[in-house]
Amino acid sequence: MKQFFLFITLLIFTNSKSATEYFEGTIGNSKMYLSIETYENNEIGGVYFYEKSLKDIPLSGKKIKNKYVLTFGNLYDLKNFTEKFEFEKKGTDYKGFWTNNKGKNLAIVLKKLDISTYKNTYFINISNEMDLVKMAFLQFKTDSTSTFKTHEFEWLTELHGATPFLRLGKTFNSRTQNFINRKLEKKQVEMALSQLSCSDFNNYSNGNGIEYYVKISYLDTNLLGFDVSSSWYCGGAHPDFGSEGNLIDLNTGKFFELDEIIAFDSSVTTEQVGGFEAYAEYKSNYFAPKIYELINDEQHFEKPKDEDDYCDFTDLELWNFVEWSFTEKGITITPYFYRAARACQEPFLIPFEKLKPYKNSTFPYNFK
The missing domain is CATH 3.30.565 (Heat Shock Protein 90)
Structure with missing residues (x-):
């Protein structure tokens, strides 16, 4: 799936990390899955989810000697938490206790999970190997x-x-x-x-x-x-x-990606085919100026006179990486504003009649 956004469920650390460890087991009678990454200074981060819900719960903590201590509810605070994990290896299993801030205490029993046994049956890009487990449920x-x-x-x-x-x-x-x-x-x-x-x-x-x-x-x-x-x-x-x-x-x-539907220069490419540098160069040099021109023919944009007005549609950079929709009447284009000015965004329709000269030669169907 082509994403407009990247969802981050773990902190991004600048220090080095070891290989990820994967576990499966139980908290009390509830089946769960857990992944842990170990960083410098024995800091660890993890995510777990219950088989019943599949919803991520992020954890942070430390590895103290051979014991894993992780909490949820207060980043890297091992005393003030919503819930806490403490477990260590005992024989072939990992055992310990889960505690919440209301005093509830449940036994943890875990085993190492061989993540390679889970297959990407949908052949999609995944952000976390534990997504392979979720797919099965x-x-x-x-x-x-x-x-x-x-x-x-x-x-x-x-x-x-x-x-x-x-x-x-x-x-x-x-x-x-x-x-x-x-x-x-x-x-x-x-x-x-x-x-x-x-x-x-x-x-x-x-x-x-x-x-x-x-x-x-x-x-x-x-x-x-x-x-x-x-x-x-x-x-x-x-x-x-x-x-x-x-x-x-x-x-x-x-x-189809938008640049496989319309093209304003022979250098047209997608990020996947041409790489980001060539893709961004085409967008900046050809796509943005022409798409702005086609829309401005109708809209007659003017640069805002008020310096506090962030809705400056004359800024060509806004038209590099746009949102789009293929509709019955044509293609709507929405310029992409930075977060604080996102309320400025609105779609502009370019009728198919105007786009016919720019149909990508590889696009197999006529614009109606």
């Missing part, structure tokens, strides 16, 4: 159905969070339905894993730290367009939000 349930241009769509929710997403319904031919739905399921798995990993060191995740809204934007015999809007808070100073345009070929299952 994801469950999707049909929530509702809807209709778009006479075609039926099913909406499924992942049961451990709140990730609604679409599938092709029965009005599509069975080959297309089965083939494309596997692609859509893969995308929902990426979204669900991001949602389950959204956590911070002071608050428990309720599974909706990332709120998704999915809207179908385009449909014909060859293409399906949809937008994924999201707002999130996974710790840090402020919540944030963004939107991602998607266009999938119903014949091949390919997801």
Whole structure:
């Protein structure tokens, strides 16, 4: 899944770290999974989740001699905490106790987990190897159905969070339905894993730290367009939000990037194909100036006279890496403002008629 944002569930340390240790076991009678990284000065960081919920709970602490001591609720504070782990190796197992700030005490029994036995069955990019474990427990349930241009769509929710997403319904031919739905399921798995990993060191995740809204934007015999809007808070100073345009070929299952749909120079490339340097150079030198020109023909932007007005649409840098949506009338483009000025963002429609001269020669379908 192409991401607009990166969810960070562990602190980023500048000091060196050892290989990650993986565990599985129980807290009391509850099955859980745990990963731990050891840093300099015996500092350790970790994440655990219960098999029943799959929601990350981040931990921090120290390795004192052979004992692991980790807490949740107050970063690196081993005295003031919401919950605390203390365990050490005893024979082939790791044993100790889990305690919370209300005095509850439960036995911990862990074994080392061979993470290599878990396979990336969806072939997606993962941010944490423990996502491979979570994949085995994801469950999707049909929530509702809807209709778009006479075609039926099913909406499924992942049961451990709140990730609604679409599938092709029965009005599509069975080959297309089965083939494309596997692609859509893969995308929902990426979204669900991001949602389950959204956590911070002071608050428990309720599974909706990332709120998704999915809207179908385009449909014909060859293409399906949809937008994924999201707002999130996974710790840090402020919540944030963004939107991602998607266009999938119903014949091949390919997801098109914007620069595979329109091109303003022969140097056009994507980050994956050309690398970030060539991609950024194309965006800055060709994409941003031309996309601004096409929109400004209608909008006639002016530089704000008030220095406190951050909504300066004449700044070409805002048009380098945009949000977009493939719609029935054309492609909408939303310039990307920095966080403090994000309220300035709004979409601007460029009709297909204006975009026809710039259709990427590799894009296999005509603009209607």
